[in-house]
Amino acid sequence: PLTCGMIGETEGWHYGFALAGIGMLVGLGVFYWGLKSGVFEDKGLEPAAQKENLSANSRKDGVSVAKPPLFSRDSILVYLGTMAAIPLVYLLLHHSDILDYILLGISGGMILYLFAFALQQEKIQREQIFVIIVLFFFTALFWTFFELAGSAISVFTKSNVDRHLFGSEIATSAFQSVNPLFIIFLAPVFTWLWAVLAKKNSEPSAPLKFAIGVLLLGLGFIVLGMSDGFATAGMVPIIFLILGYLLHTLGELCLSPVGLSLVTKLSPAQLVGFVMGIWFLSSSVAHNIGKYIATETASDGLSAVDKLPIFTGVFYNVGLFALGASVLLFALSPILKKWMHGIK
Numbered sequence: 001p002l003t004c005g006m007i008g009e010t011e012g013w014h015y016g017f018a019l020a021g022i023g024m025l026v027g028l029g030v031f032y033w034g035l036k037s038g039v040f041e042d043k044g045l046e047p048a049a050q051k052e053n054l055s056a057n058s059r060k061d062g063v064s065v066a067k068p069p070l071f072s073r074d075s076i077l078v079y080l081g082t083m084a085a086i087p088l089v090y091l092l093l094h095h096s097d098i099l100d101y102i103l104l105g106i107s108g109g110m111i112l113y114l115f116a117f118a119l120q121q122e123k124i125q126r127e128q129i130f131v132i133i134v135l136f137f138f139t140a141l142f143w144t145f146f147e148l149a150g151s152a153i154s155v156f157t158k159s160n161v162d163r164h165l166f167g168s169e170i171a172t173s174a175f176q177s178v179n180p181l182f183i184i185f186l187a188p189v190f191t192w193l194w195a196v197l198a199k200k201n202s203e204p205s206a207p208l209k210f211a212i213g214v215l216l217l218g219l220g221f222i223v224l225g226m227s228d229g230f231a232t233a234g235m236v237p238i239i240f241l242i243l244g245y246l247l248h249t250l251g252e253l254c255l256s257p258v259g260l261s262l263v264t265k266l267s268p269a270q271l272v273g274f275v276m277g278i279w280f281l282s283s284s285v286a287h288n289i290g291k292y293i294a295t296e297t298a299s300d301g302l303s304a305v306d307k308l309p310i311f312t313g314v315f316y317n318v319g320l321f322a323l324g325a326s327v328l329l330f331a332l333s334p335i336l337k338k339w340m341h342g343i344k
Contacts, residue, residue, distance in 0.1 A: 005173025107285050110278050127339035128266040136282055142214055143286030145318050151294040156311045160304055162235040182249035190253045206262045207336035211329035213255030218322030220247030225316025234304030265343045
């Protein structure tokens with residue numbers, strides 16, 4: 001956000017996205033160099049290669065070194081498949097109505113399959129899968145609202161937030177770095193907090209952490225919704241935006257790290273990859289639903305004074321919905337914890 005966004009705003013978005021692409025290529029080059037030089041040792045190898053430690057590994061100074069399969073048959077197929085998918089993705093991006101139906105069909109079909117599979121299992125495994133399905137919907141809801149940061153909240157920042165600080169105006173895109181900065185500083189705090197609570201046998205269960213995360217997300221939107229009461233000529237103080245991002249980040253730190261770990265623990269061994277795919281699908285569902293919420297804030301051509309109640313009204317309603325969802329999840333948490341059968 002600090003480099004690509006800044007260049008995009010000042011020089012043009014083609015340059016901003018080009019810089020992002022260059023950064024990704026540099027990152028890929030660093031990763032490939034790490035594989036080739038042995039920095040990663042035997043990390044990242046295929047499971048079979050890890051066991052055999054023969055054909056996929058070479059030796060360098062007594063250390064196992066992964067040979068990156070840059071031009072293997074499978075790798076070439078991946079490259080070709082990726083290139084072939086580009087025009088398809090381009091087509092879907094320009095026909096989002098088709099993408100809506102495809103995503104609905106895929107996500108609905110996968111959830112129904114998982115539910116049907118659960119009904120065929122023993123009681124413990126069945127209930128653990130039910131936990132995954134329930135939390136899937138709350139996860140999708142969380143990311144639906146959270147990812148408004150890249151759409152509605154960014155437009156709100158540009159049109160209705162007083163971005164002047166110490167005599168200079170901060171670029172709108174720069175605020176996309178607020179969440180990552182909060183994560184960098186607060187993630188160690190949460191790690192320490194959960195460890196301390198675990199030693200005291202007081203650590204919240206995973207469903208309870210989810211509920212807390214959704215609650216904090218809702219409070220963040222309530223703060224944004226209430227900001228209009230402190231506006232001057234349609235511009236709200238920057239502190240409301242920062243506080244909203246802080247609450248959203250606190251919610252993310254409660255929910256996001258827990259979800260991935262929980263899914264792998266609760267999933268049947270033969271379906272771990274499939275269930276992980278469903279879990280990541282929640283992000284796709286969230287982004288797709290989020291676009292409809294973002295359109296509710298459309299206010300092109302209006303003054304800052306007229307735009308403000310439109311934004312704050314949507315934010316306030318989103319906050320109330322999230323708070324209601326958190327109350328429901330708080331109520332369901334004891335049941336979900338019981339269905340987890342000791343999994344933490």
